[in-house]
Amino acid sequence: MELDRMDENDWKYHGEGNKSLVVSHVQKCVLFHCMQWLNNINQTAEQAFRQIQNIVDFTSNVMSCLLGEKFVHSGEVVRLPLEFVRQLSIKIQHQRPAWRCDKVMDIYSGCALCLPNLTSPTLHQPTPTPPLCIEIKPKCGFLPSPKHVSKDIKTRVCRYCMHQHYKVANGKWKRRSLYCPLDLFSGNRQRMHFAIRHLIEEPQNNLKVFKGGQCIYSSKEGSDESPDTNSLLHHLRPYFLRGNNRVNGHMTTKAVLNDFIQVLGNALLSAAGGDGGQVTDRTGEGRSFCEASLFNRERIRHVHICRSQGLPTNNILSRILQTQMLDSLDIEGLYPLYCRVEQHLQDFPKDRTGLQIDGPYDQNFLEKVQKCSMEDDGSVEYAAAKVHQYRIAMTAKDCSIMVTLVPSGEEEDDDEEHSDRSSVEQAFSSSVSVLDLDPKPLDSVPRQLRLDQKIVSCYLRT
Ligand SMILES: O=P(O)(O)O[C@@H]1[C@@H](OP(=O)(O)O)[C@H](OP(=O)(O)O)[C@H](O)[C@H](OP(=O)(O)O)[C@H]1OP(=O)(O)O
Numbered sequence: 001m002e003l004d005r006m007d008e009n010d011w012k013y014h015g016e017g018n019k020s021l022v023v024s025h026v027q028k029c030v031l032f033h034c035m036q037w038l039n040n041i042n043q044t045a046e047q048a049f050r051q052i053q054n055i056v057d058f059t060s061n062v063m064s065c066l067l068g069e070k071f072v073h074s075g076e077v078v079r080l081p082l083e084f085v086r087q088l089s090i091k092i093q094h095q096r097p098a099w100r101c102d103k104v105m106d107i108y109s110g111c112a113l114c115l116p117n118l119t120s121p122t123l124h125q126p127t128p129t130p131p132l133c134i135e136i137k138p139k140c141g142f143l144p145s146p147k148h149v150s151k152d153i154k155t156r157v158c159r160y161c162m163h164q165h166y167k168v169a170n171g172k173w174k175r176r177s178l179y180c181p182l183d184l185f186s187g188n189r190q191r192m193h194f195a196i197r198h199l200i201e202e203p204q205n206n207l208k209v210f211k212g213g214q215c216i217y218s219s220k221e222g223s224d225e226s227p228d229t230n231s232l233l234h235h236l237r238p239y240f241l242r243g244n245n246r247v248n249g250h251m252t253t254k255a256v257l258n259d260f261i262q263v264l265g266n267a268l269l270s271a272a273g274g275d276g277g278q279v280t281d282r283t284g285e286g287r288s289f290c291e292a293s294l295f296n297r298e299r300i301r302h303v304h305i306c307r308s309q310g311l312p313t314n315n316i317l318s319r320i321l322q323t324q325m326l327d328s329l330d331i332e333g334l335y336p337l338y339c340r341v342e343q344h345l346q347d348f349p350k351d352r353t354g355l356q357i358d359g360p361y362d363q364n365f366l367e368k369v370q371k372c373s374m375e376d377d378g379s380v381e382y383a384a385a386k387v388h389q390y391r392i393a394m395t396a397k398d399c400s401i402m403v404t405l406v407p408s409g410e411e412e413d414d415d416e417e418h419s420d421r422s423s424v425e426q427a428f429s430s431s432v433s434v435l436d437l438d439p440k441p442l443d444s445v446p447r448q449l450r451l452d453q454k455i456v457s458c459y460l461r462t
């Protein structure tokens, strides 16, 4: 790509989050993450470059080691012509969701993060059934240890399920989602199926489906209407009309949905990097069932199911969960350590660099985090390492998984000996990546504590 000869007409709006606005190339398999700001803060181009380089370093030197490099794309910082960025921001403005427009795209620095477009149709041959890409933001998959929390409810109901009450009370979403992350991270097929079905019913910002690079299914924040599941099923039907189902050419809507969920669940369970085989089974710890999950409420009926299975150790869900569990103290146990670091930085501002509070996110940073002692010796180094661990865990709690399902060649359809189950499993090859791995700033810690208190008191009230 010739960065000095850019044309905004080659780019289109792709999506956005809380911090970045994403534009994709109309033909090539690349996209840019442009930063967006709440206020038009006075950041120099060099500071903007440094901030994005920090994201690249954190992704490649920290998150990639913890999650598995095969799943992670770190990207690179690019400098774009300012006029191109300005024209682009004007071009895409009308496509942005209104509720994100309190943020403005950074048109001053010219810096952006360049990544492969994981939903790009141009990666594959054009066919009537282009790859399906399913983006899942799973959120936190475990309950905190009772040692560190002041409210017993936090050890019984997961943060996501409690947060749902708070979000509905504050009008962020009109309806609660019945998805529970603890079911998705269970490794138990029935629980995972249950979780994915509820993600589809109420996707909020936890599920998006792309076909041929276009987002065909997602929630609109603040909207009264649920997304159109029938339209999703209409898109999915041709992918599942194969094997035995093709014989009579008819498939019920429920069967399409079940097959889709089964294929997605399989893709998540089979995505492993490095050595595999062992099982992470947390049922014994009592931190893997959420009382608010509908599945759990039916636990007596499902008791034989609950005892079985777990995630294979090097599975992507397992690695995300292990990284989330670096938050071993809960925000309540972590906050006093954060205060120790803050106090120290006020007294000795120059130590900010040595403690690597804002990076650099290099090998040394990762070692500090991995070698952090179990015992608090009262030092600022211990406190800083625990805060670093917490911030890494926050990133893992906020990342997204992109599952790509590529329909297999037609020849597999011809084998009518296959049962429905094996044919649907063979009908796709899959790959998995993890998105949105930027570091959370130090000042997100007090915000997290305040939010935690609001979520818990709202839940206890309702
Ligand atoms: O705190 P949470 O759990 O609400 O997570 C925030 C997300 O809200 P969610 O609950 O997923 O709708 C929030 O997502 P939305 O903007 O709601 O789509 C962001 O991902 C936010 O991260 P950051 O501050 O932009 O780095 C997330 O904030 P962090 O807590 O990860 O900093």
Ligand SMILES: Nc1ncnc2c1ncn2[C@@H]1O[C@H](COP(=O)(O)OP(=O)(O)OP(=O)(O)O)[C@@H](O)[C@H]1O
Residues within 6 Å of the ligand: 014, 015, 016, 017, 018, 019, 020, 021, 022, 031, 115, 116, 117, 118, 119, 135, 208, 398, 400, 435, 436, 438
């Ligand atoms: N490499 C990619 N390939 C395809 N789509 C992507 C890619 N990166 C981001 N996206 C899309 O753009 C959206 C916004 O990106 P992202 O979640 O990284 O933004 P963010 O502002 O960092 O998010 P958050 O709100 O979690 O802070 C994603 O939800 C996803 O749909």
